Amino acid sequence: MKKTLLIVLFISSAFLCFGAQSTMPPASETSENTSGITVVIDPGHGGGEWGASAGNIQEKNINLKIALLVKKKIEASGRNVNVVLTRKDDEYVKVQDRAGMANSRKADFFVCIHSDNLPQEKIKGHAVYYFYSPFPAQGQGELVVKWDDVQKKHMARSEKAAEAISKYLSASLIPELKGAASGTNDVLPLASRGVRKTRSYCLNGVDMPAVLIECANINNKEDATALKDDKVINSIAYHIKEGILAYLRVK
Amino acid sequence: MMNKKLFLIIIALLVAGLALFFVFKKTAVKRDAKSVDRALMLYSDGDSRVPVDIYFADTETEKFLVYKAEIFETKRVENGIKQSLLILFSPPPQGYVTYIPEGSSVREVFMDPNGICYVDLHGSITANFKGGTSAESHAVYAIVDTIMKNFPKVNGVRFLIDGKEAETLAGHIKIDGILRAD
Ligand SMILES: [Zn+2]
Numbered sequence: 536m537k538k539t540l541l542i543v544l545f546i547s548s549a550f551l552c553f554g555a556q557s558t559m560p561p562a563s564e565t566s567e568n569t570s571g572i573t574v575v576i577d578p579g580h581g582g583g584e585w586g587a588s589a590g591n592i593q594e595k596n597i598n599l600k601i602a603l604l605v606k607k608k609i610e611a612s613g614r615n616v617n618v619v620l621t622r623k624d625d626e627y628v629k630v631q632d633r634a635g636m637a638n639s640r641k642a643d644f645f646v647c648i649h650s651d652n653l654p655q656e657k658i659k660g661h662a663v664y665y666f667y668s669p670f671p672a673q674g675q676g677e678l679v680v681k682w683d684d685v686q687k688k689h690m691a692r693s694e695k696a697a698e699a700i701s702k703y704l705s706a707s708l709i710p711e712l713k714g715a716a717s718g719t720n721d722v723l724p725l726a727s728r729g730v731r732k733t734r735s736y737c738l739n740g741v742d743m744p745a746v747l748i749e750c751a752n753i754n755n756k757e758d759a760t761a762l763k764d765d766k767v768i769n770s771i772a773y774h775i776k777e778g779i780l781a782y783l784r785v786k
Numbered sequence: 787m788m789n790k791k792l793f794l795i796i797i798a799l800l801v802a803g804l805a806l807f808f809v810f811k812k813t814a815v816k817r818d819a820k821s822v823d824r825a826l827m828l829y830s831d832g833d834s835r836v837p838v839d840i841y842f843a844d845t846e847t848e849k850f851l852v853y854k855a856e857i858f859e860t861k862r863v864e865n866g867i868k869q870s871l872l873i874l875f876s877p878p879p880q881g882y883v884t885y886i887p888e889g890s891s892v893r894e895v896f897m898d899p900n901g902i903c904y905v906d907l908h909g910s911i912t913a914n915f916k917g918g919t920s921a922e923s924h925a926v927y928a929i930v931d932t933i934m935k936n937f938p939k940v941n942g943v944r945f946l947i948d949g950k951e952a953e954t955l956a957g958h959i960k961i962d963g964i965l966r967a968d
Contacts, residue, residue: 584957587918594918630957649958651918654883657846664919669966683963728848733923734961736954749918 572644572783573617574609575637578602579649579737579747582627587652589753595625597762598648601750604772605648605779614780634740644696645745646779647737650762652754659755660726661771663701664747665693666739667732685742690732692744697730700746700778704771725751725758725771744782748775822876829865830858838870838936841928842882848924850931851882863939867895867903874932885925887914893949901941902964903933909948915956922958927968934967942966 578598580586586594599622606618619640621633637645651662666686686693705727728749738745750771751758761767835856844851857869871892878884890911896904915922930943942964945952955961 580957586957587921588916649918651920652916653848653921654843654885654917655845655848658848662920668960668963728920731920733919734959735919736958736960737919739960747919749920 571615571617573619573640573642574644574646574779574783575619575621575633575640575642576602576605577621577633577637577645577647577737579647580627581622581625584627587650587753589652589759592753592759592762594650594652594753597650597750597753597768599625600768601772601775602648604769605646605775608772608776609779612776612780614783616780616783630737631740633737634742637745638740638742642743644779644783645738645741645743646700646775647735647745647747648775649737649747649749650751650753651749653752654754655752656754656756658728658752659758660728661701661704661751662728662731662749663697663704664731664733664735664738664749665697666690666735666741666745668734682740685740686738686745689742689744693738693746694730694732696744696778696782697746699782700748700775701727701730703778703781704748704774706774706777725761725767818876822873825872826858826869829860829862829868831860831862831865832858834859836866838866838873839932840870840873841931841935842874842878842884843924843928845881845883848920850924850928853879853882863903863937864895864897867905867933867937867940868892870932870936871895871905871929874928885917885921885928887911887916887925889914893946897940901939903937903940903943904946905929905933905943906946906949912947912952912956917956917958919958922956926955926959926961926965930965931967 578595578601580595580598582595584595586598588594602620603623606620609616609618619636619642621636622628634645667690668683668687704725735747737747751762753759753762836859838855838857840853840855841850842853843849853873855870855873857866857873860866860869874884875886875890875892877888887910891908893906893908894904895906898904915925917925926945929945933943934940943966944964945955945961947955951962953960953962
């Protein structure tokens with residue numbers, strides 16, 4: 536009798552697990568332990584440094600808006616992830632100080648939030664970058680690490696993280712907006728321009744896995760209009776949060 | 787009577803002047819092949835020309851679109867590079883876009899004995915840059931590719947801004963160290 540009960544329990548839990556694996560589960564709904572983890576969210580530019588600009592759009596303001604929302608959403612996910620922002624308002628912070636904040640806290644993940652302005656008005660959407668330098672990483676396992684190579688040590692994991700965030704940013708999955716006044720529960724963030732690697736100045740010197748998200752091309756009319764819509768900003772922040780949690784779960 | 791005529795002439799001249807000002811202002815950003823040609827001549831050793839590939843970009847994708855141009859033949863590699871960069875830094879021809887902000891210029895180009903080409907950019911490129919990571923990366927490699935794919939003697943490119951080695955072009959891309967074509 537006991538044996539039959541055990542078998543029934545085993546089969547039903549297997550079915551439950553299988554059901555939860557359908558397509559892409561919201562990263563926030565799984566319950567792996569992420570406590571003690573620190574994520575640094577870095578809204579690019581600020582103060583006198585606007586970053587990209589087009590018309591009356593200044594990149595620094597969009598970056599901050601999204602970053603504040605990502606922090607709020609991670610904290611609301613109940614995952615006990617400590618979120619640190621490199622700036623909380625419209626102030627200028629040196630790139631090196633941003634990296635320093637993350638390094639001194641021994642953070643687990645660094646996420647730079649930016650937007651782009653491409654001369655091609657027809658190009659739209661987001662791209663997720665990780666650091667790349669053509670020089671081989673030196674000093675691994677040695678006492679002295681050439682500082683320019685420090686982010687290179689984390690290249691493989693940064694690439695994995697960029698893929699997770701790009702995947703979630705491209706997904707149509709916004710349960711948070713279900714039942715919203717507008718009735719829209721499926722606002723796609725923006726088109727995807729994929730995962731890329733580059734000699735990023737913003738990720739240089741960050742001693743942990745790190746990615747930089749270019750959320751949109753503000754020179755594209757549709758992207759520029761979308762960025763003025765709080766629903767879209769909310770959707771971008773939601774998907775970035777999902778990508779971060781998904782990466783932290785599997786890293 | 788005389789005064790009225792004079793007044794009308796002055797008004798007419800003012801209107802014509804204003805009209806000319808706006809016409810020139812509008813065409814100022816257009817490509818002026820003749821003035822680019824005159825600038826190229828400063829770095830030439832004669833009248834014969836050689837083909838070069840200039841790395842402008844496609845108008846609809848982020849991909850580079852090579853513009854087939856000609857520079858004047860010269861014995862000095864530096865002068866050939868200067869001519870090519872003059873074309874890259876001028877407004878692109880129709881059907882092409884550029885990642886280099888308008889009004890940017892090259893201060894100097896020189897080679898070291900190891901084949902490293904130093905490109906000293908005017909600081910205005912940093913101030914005028916409106917793009918992010920993608921745009922800045924493309925701007926950097928438009929310069930590197932235009933140099934390295936046309937001048938095989940060049941073994942790498944190093945950037946200076948206003949005569950000093952710079953860490954970044956405009957805040958997104960690291961440009962210190964040696965850069966090579968993709
Ligand atoms: Zn930026």
